Amino acid sequence: MTAHSDHRPVETVETAINLLGVLKQAGRTGMGVTEVATELGLAKSTAHRHLQTLADRGLIVRAGDIYRLSSWFLDYGVHVRNQHPLYDLARPKVDELAAETDEKVWCVIEEDDTGVHLYGADGAHSVTTHARVGNRTPLHQFAAGKAILANLPEGQIARIIDGHGLSERTPQTITDPGELRTELDSIREEGYALNREESVPGVHAVGAPVRDEDGHAIGAISIAGPANRLRGELLTQELPDLLLGAVNEVEVNLAHI
Amino acid sequence: MTAHSDHRPVETVETAINLLGVLKQAGRTGMGVTEVATELGLAKSTAHRHLQTLADRGLIVRAGDIYRLSSWFLDYGVHVRNQHPLYDLARPKVDELAAETDEKVWCVIEEDDTGVHLYGADGAHSVTTHARVGNRTPLHQFAAGKAILANLPEGQIARIIDGHGLSERTPQTITDPGELRTELDSIREEGYALNREESVPGVHAVGAPVRDEDGHAIGAISIAGPANRLRGELLTQELPDLLLGAVNEVEVNLAHI
DNA sequence: GTCTGTGTTCGAATAGCGGGAACACACTTT
DNA sequence: AAAGTGTGTTCCCGCTATTCGAACACAGAC
Structure with missing residues (x-):
């Protein structure tokens, strides 16, 4: 508040x-x-x-x-990363997805109302964006972020949308609160989020949330690639299917800790 | 002093x-x-x-x-790592060596008179020790560290040996200054350093220094594996040859920045 | 309902933080 | 050579900002 x-x-x-x-x-x-x-x-x-x-x-x-x-910071930083439950659980899946899709795959977590890139794996034809491990990014600007945002407690969603305002990254970035809310509704319904050049021109992505036992997102996994490759059924069917299978497995393992 | x-x-x-x-x-x-x-x-x-x-x-x-x-620390830590010249240069070689040898390969740098694990790659049959990225380890206790130590400016070597004292890690750790000095002489002569259970029981390793234009070590690369696998000519010939070729390439690239 | 454990707030005393000026030292410049 | 300009370093003093302790609010346990 x-x-x-x-x-x-x-x-x-x-x-x-x-x-x-x-x-x-x-x-x-x-x-x-x-x-x-x-x-x-x-x-x-x-x-x-x-x-x-x-x-x-x-x-x-x-x-x-x-x-x-x-390297004191490296020591502390690696410690923080290793301690995070998603690191051990999601890393093998992220590697797998990168190998299978040949694209860039990210594991993102929520912290302080923003998205933090925890771990990334390169596929054979990975695009390289400016995203780096440790980077903080506003949740509404990318696929993994929106997937997380859609599955947070309502109070937190409201605080994020109304509080900080929706900063623009590209012309495609969703900056209108109403538009974002309907987008979040559809994300909850479909189970995954899409990003069509909303964070990087020429780059599309799919993101799916990793939820805890309460159904609240603690992070997400995303697959990103060039817009002309990630389109049609690949973007709206095949990749989401693959991704949802992966996050599902992660969620199961997460519950059994 | x-x-x-x-x-x-x-x-x-x-x-x-x-x-x-x-x-x-x-x-x-x-x-x-x-x-x-x-x-x-x-x-x-x-x-x-x-x-x-x-x-x-x-x-x-x-x-x-x-x-x-x-994850503030992760952000800062990754930044520190990415800024280090050896990270970009050594990483591909470390990955290569891990794939070729199936063992654990490390890139270590010198900082504040100690060794810091900058980057590690796993081979198919990697041993897992307690070494982690960001860890600081006394230089005299492991192969990469000794390779670095042998190629530092004499003043710094003296300061490290005489100053901090040579702490023991395993019964095999070299704790006698005289013994260490002759070991360093032989390392300079051979071009590489060996570690026979001096840091972890049951683990052997080979390390070779990465030197700058003055011939001073700024870091090292090492290959580590189980003692019963890393022995004989593999330990004293094949792996050193492989390693020296790799660090040599890194040194060349380092000079051309 | 009392008790013990939290986290939080307030005011007041003094320790220690910050600033400035003078110092030492290394390189240029003339 | 000597004066000049830029470093980093040290000292000391004044005043602020840090610290502490005590009182408060709140929760859960008993």
Whole structure:
């Protein structure tokens, strides 16, 4: 209900997070003390002290006079991924689907009202989009996301649609709340979601939700490929059938944990 | 020479990092406010405020009254991995080697005087050890690590051997500095390193360094398998040959960036 | 209905964060 | 050579923002 928290945050921690964000953007090049300080509007001394503590704790690494993010994040990130129940369960299915269809297959989970790409497998003729593992994407913009969104508790659906607004990604992206709701109805009815160039021009996709025992989606699996290949009955029949069989198996295994 | 820094750290940031560490340990179960507070010796209110800011910034996610790490770390971690020059270059070779040998193949990099597992590929008969992507391991304890260690600048080698001490992992782990130095000499001479149950009982491995234009190792690739399969000429001839060919190609590509 | 466990909020004291100025040092520039 | 410009580093002081403890709300157990 409340768009969370005016509650006074720990500002020092926030600057540390901002610092890490800036270093992420800097990438492999990294940044020096003064550069970080000006970028964040801090005194050189404070930037220095922050960088030093983060380096001492191993979050960032110093090479000469430039700092960059260390593999500490890889360690934590992989840990998060491995802990997720869908990772172990969906990964083999995702690999299978990629091998069978020769297309790009994704496993996506819901987190904080958005979709997160947990695992992806390449088929022989995979399209490469900008989607990467760890990426957060608004749920209404892609097949897996819509499949999830259609199967969330009603309160959460309302919060997502009315709250954040429906940002546009391509001209085909559904940005009208009413239109999206009827789309979600049809997704629930069919059991799967389609994406016709709504997130990437020239790319179509099919997505199906993975639901828990309450029927609420915890994630989804999707198959994506070039629009001229994924069309007709392949897009509306064969791939959905394949996909629904796969997610069904995942759901069964999920229940038996 | 100095084991770095008595320099006054930013304590607030340190507690935030500690908090994340505790939440990592808690895994998917997560932790509540009081649990975190007692674990870290903080007042409930401070733990509460920290958790709230971390959640607001998306680093952790709250489900009911328990908090756990979010995929924020996956995003940052994958970013770090993708940025590393060895990832793009070594990955195809690692996949190839795994397919050819049917064994487990790792790409390891050096960071902060330790080895970090950057990428791994499974062969048809892979052994599964506790090594995971993102894991930090002391360089002297495994084949890839020793291959790296043997090809670092002398100053850094001395710092690693004399500084941290040589911790034991199995009875076979080399813990004597003198013994390690002669081992490193032989590794430099042969071009590759062997690991005979020095990190995992029953597991042998071969590792070869990936060197930059100065001849210093930036990482290594290793092949690991059961001791009774990896022995004789396979271990000392065939696999090293295969491996040295692979790292050589990687080095060439590395120079042409 | 009481009790014990949560999470949450408030105010108040002081520790420690942040800033600025001076320092050391490495490269250019003249 | 010497002055100049850019680093990173250190110190100290003022004031803010962090921390704590205590009180509160709420839930479930007994």
